[in-house]
Amino acid sequence: MTIQKLAYTFEEAAEQTGYSIRTLKQEVADGRLLARYANTKGVIRHEDLAAWLDALPAEPPANR
Known part of the structure; x- marks a missing residue:
């Protein structure tokens, strides 16, 4: 059984989404x-x- 995390650090959120920490912040x-x-x-x-x-x-x- 996989347990879903309740929350992510910025580093984990960046890893999960492929966006940079800077973008998320x-x-x-x-x-x-x-x-x-x-x-x-x-x-x-x-x-x-x-x-x-x-x-x-x-x-x-x-594109413009």
């Missing part, structure tokens, strides 16, 4: 991704990470 700073903090250690709940991914555009931006 910028998304948090811009209010598009929710992180939670215990002291100074930030974590991203599995559900919040999945919701952020679901909200990304399905198509790349058009």
Whole structure:
């Protein structure tokens, strides 16, 4: 039986999604991704990470 993690560190979230830690932290700073903090250690709940991914555009931006 595989146990689903409740939350990921930024490093783990980056590994899981293929996005950089910098990108994830910028998304948090811009209010598009929710992180939670215990002291100074930030974590991203599995559900919040999945919701952020679901909200990304399905198509790349058009070249201009």
